[in-house]
Amino acid sequence: MSSHAHEYIDGNAAAGDLSKIFAVDVTAAQGQCANCGAIRRFAEAHLYMQAPGVVARCAVCEHVLLRLVNVRQCMFLDARGMAYLRLDM
Amino acid sequence: MWRVGTVVALHDETATARTITLKVPDWPNHVGGQHVDVRLTASDGYSTVRSYSIASAPGPQGRIELTIERLPNGEVSPYLAQELAVGDRLELRGPIGGWFVWRSEQTEPIQLIAGGSGIVPLMAMIRSRASAASTAPFRLLYSVREPRAIFYRDELQAQSDRGHSVSITYAYTRATPKDWPRPPSRIDAALIANTTWPSNLVPTCYVGGPTSFVESATDLLIAFGNGRDKVRTERFGSIGERK
Numbered sequence: 001m002s003s004h005a006h007e008y009i010d011g012n013a014a015a016g017d018l019s020k021i022f023a024v025d026v027t028a029a030q031g032q033c034a035n036c037g038a039i040r041r042f043a044e045a046h047l048y049m050q051a052p053g054v055v056a057r058c059a060v061c062e063h064v065l066l067r068l069v070n071v072r073q074c075m076f077l078d079a080r081g082m083a084y085l086r087l088d089m
Numbered sequence: 090m091w092r093v094g095t096v097v098a099l100h101d102e103t104a105t106a107r108t109i110t111l112k113v114p115d116w117p118n119h120v121g122g123q124h125v126d127v128r129l130t131a132s133d134g135y136s137t138v139r140s141y142s143i144a145s146a147p148g149p150q151g152r153i154e155l156t157i158e159r160l161p162n163g164e165v166s167p168y169l170a171q172e173l174a175v176g177d178r179l180e181l182r183g184p185i186g187g188w189f190v191w192r193s194e195q196t197e198p199i200q201l202i203a204g205g206s207g208i209v210p211l212m213a214m215i216r217s218r219a220s221a222a223s224t225a226p227f228r229l230l231y232s233v234r235e236p237r238a239i240f241y242r243d244e245l246q247a248q249s250d251r252g253h254s255v256s257i258t259y260a261y262t263r264a265t266p267k268d269w270p271r272p273p274s275r276i277d278a279a280l281i282a283n284t285t286w287p288s289n290l291v292p293t294c295y296v297g298g299p300t301s302f303v304e305s306a307t308d309l310l311i312a313f314g315n316g317r318d319k320v321r322t323e324r325f326g327s328i329g330e331r332k
Contacts, residue, residue, distance in 0.1 A: 028187035043188035
């Protein structure tokens with residue numbers, strides 16, 4: 001574990017977990033923060049993996065964009081921090 | 090979907106980093122910059138997943154290379170970088186990630202900036218460029234503690250010597266080669282100004298390394314006039330080992 005308890009990495013690193021749910025790569029998708037309105041690639045979000053699960057925060061305002069938690073055989077996905085996500089199909 | 094890869098070769102890059110070559114049946118070809126998730130499961134059923142960048146260019150043979158730096162307090166990297174043997178098997182998921190990638194259709198100037206083991210995904214881009222016979226203008230600024238910490242030294246030298254070369258600048262933070270003009274120091278504004286593409290050429294920049302390194306290199310690139318949307322980053326965290 002990191003000694004820097006609140007250190008984040010890039011949204012890129014969530015690609016493996018998100019691939020369990022989505023058929024296309026979410027990290028290259030553009031999303032809008034529901035709080036500040038910034039439009040960024042998901043890969044640019046700040047990702048915190050020290051929590052039980054994954055928390056992605058807006059790179060501009062640090063609002064929570066997405067939470068992904070794995071509990072036994074269930075995945076809980078909370079994406080209410082994003083106004084939308086534009087996926088290239 | 091998890092695939093099983095078999096270790097077919099091991100090669101020490103430095104005293105603390107090792108390249109693992111895996112043969113993976115039905116490997117869907119990757120793009121330079123992508124990573125894989127590696128899952129290790131203990132005999133008691135405890136399992137853990139880590140992400141590692143792919144170091145190799147895509148190829149036809151279902152082989153991939155990962156270069157793994159042994160971290161003193163790492164849970165997984167000491168096993169991968171020390172104990173793993175040829176013939177061992179690893180569970181892999183990937184290739185993963187569609188943003189921190191360089192595709193051979195890209196013809197614009199490319200600025201790569203690596204801190205330590207952050208070189209790994211950037212090396213995959215350099216190797217992809219060579220294997221695609223691309224002439225896209227590439228520059229690499231590679232920050233390392235000391236000369237013996239350089240990964241892929243001979244191959245980088247060969248890449249900088251060939252025609253349509255990759256231009257490489259080393260920056261040492263702790264110890265330099267003899268008579269090196271720049272004293273040991275971190276990447277700074279002067280180095281960015283003197284060695285990276287002028288921002289009016291609108292390079293696409295890829296920055297890989299520990300979080301603090303990526304933060305500072307990105308800020309310097311933006312201060313030098315590069316657009317934030319032209320800087321793509323891959324932070325490894327201070328542990329260098331992503332959960």
